[in-house]
Amino acid sequence: MRRVGILVGREQTFPESIIKSINEKGEGKVVAEMVTVGGIRLDEPKRYDIIIDRISHEVPYYRAMLKRMALEGTYIINNPFWWSADDKFFNYSLAAKIGVAIPKTVLLPQHAYIKDITSESLRNLEFPIDWEGIVDYIGFPAFLKPHDGGGWKNVSKINSLEELWSEYNQSGTLCMTLQEGIEYDQFVRCYCVGQEKVLIMPYDPSKPYLSGMQYVTIENYLTPELHKRVEQDVITICKALGYDLNTVEFAIKDGIPYAIDFMNPAPDAELASVGEYNHNWIVENMTDFILKKLEGEIEIPEYRWTAMLNPPAKTAAKVTSKSAKPATLKAKSPVRSKANKIKPPKAAK
Template identity: 50%
Template sequence: MAEKIGILVGWEQSFPQAFLERCNKVPGVRAEIAKLGGTPERFESPYRVLIDRISQEVKHYRFYLKAAALGGAFVINDPFWWSADDKFFGYSLASQIGIATPRTVMLPQRDYIPAIVKERSLRNLEYPLNWEAIIDYVRFPAILKPADGGGWKDVSVVRSQEELLAAYNASGQNVMTLQEFIDFDDYVRCICVGKDRILPIQYDPRAIGPTGLRGCYVQHDSERWLPKALHDRVIEDAIKINKALGYDMNSIEFAIRDGVPYAIDFTNPAPDMHIEHLRERYFNIAVDWMVAFAVECSRGDRRTRDGYAWSRLVRPSVGKVRLGASS
């Protein structure tokens, strides 16, 4: 019987369509858009592998993927890991494993939900903040951005204390990070599949791409357009980050200054893989890698739950319930 591979998708078209077409040419594999409904607590996943491109936007999918992992599926990306991390945690982790990162400080929220009585509920919070020490550490220019954000939403470049305080005071309930601005000589976005398949692409985050969005890939005839030593370090650092995060699908951005690649953005469990953005050559590489990795996982013994202590307590999938069938 064919091993089933399911993909969860949102509005994107090019990547899931190409993935399904190519995956279904592989003997012994059946790939499809995963269908999710009511999920009983004793659940055996009908999919050997699930590829998650949308659960960051749909809470039900995220909960389902945890149950599917418990029920024997290999989920790309691990829903226990990625839903627990945030951008600031990523910077802390990367700095601990020897990756060059910009100087970064996490800031308390500026505002809170109405139920928070600031005089009583925030007694653990230092107030006022020591802005002098924070600014002395990060220095200007700096980037103020949400600790769990993405897509350049609510991001400000600040060049003085006045600009910083104005942007911070307008940040609402976001937890913000203040980060050293890397005035880069070059910029790389790596498309990553399976932790160690790394495709570094020259990227201009300041340009407007072909679809009108911020950021544009630069096409090269060769995969190695950086000097070899720098190319090798980018690859090695990307692999280190993926292994530390447990990500099998990611995009990692490095801002290169004075020959040093600084990890800027690297917790992206559903990275941009649109053909309109990647263009055909890079898109085909990303799709082919994902097909190869998903098929490899479907034929192996890996389960998402294998890395967790509670997996030793989970009994084999006997007597599990499937709604609509006898239990």
């Protein structure tokens, strides 16, 4: 029996729907359920083949627990090592390098620091900041937002240098970015599952977040050419970041889709918020993706330590061979060589 665990926060309808869908389509070969954990032992055995993570970005205990489960071979959606290593500014920079249109963006030093940080700790920082140079580059309107966050938290629209200073002075220890505000003609939010299935949803970011009013239904909202470009940009981004589930937002101006937010590995999927069609789409496609993963041996993402824990058969045979005279020394060499050739995991970005 293959097992799928769901790790959730306050959401209700998506966990219920995905559990029901997997159990029905799994036809008795797969069971999906809520994850229950307490104290995690160092030698904790494998419990699940796959875990869908919806909340570890806000609960450090869950993130640490998922990394431990990944060590036992559990496939986590989304990978906790890659997710921990990402931030939005890095993602903007990466996307720009791989050909996706990104608004002009500047990473800003923090306004405040923890008490142990003194002026001597910050001797490498330029002071004062060249605010006029930054504003000349970005222009107005602009958006001030955390370099690592989501849910439109701590996001401010800026129309002047005075507004920028006022909002920045209230940002505390958050590391912020200032990004060009695209006065868009169209706006879309896109689900992506398995780095290949894409649903493009017309979206109104001016409506209250999670209000159920943001997702709108408009037939033929994008031209076929623009639809194809957006779809391709979504897949390109998610493949680069290694996310099996994500949402990507585009502000479209003069036919150019600018990717403005695409680090959402636990995207909203609640029925009342995203609407019945979008909710059903994400449940169905996530179910199909998971069941396909479970058809055979699940390919676990490659980490630096995998060569040490699970050496290739040829190497393992050398380790156990009694014919080689200095068996121990000969076994170590190919293991070390193989490990050195493995490409760094995406968490080492």
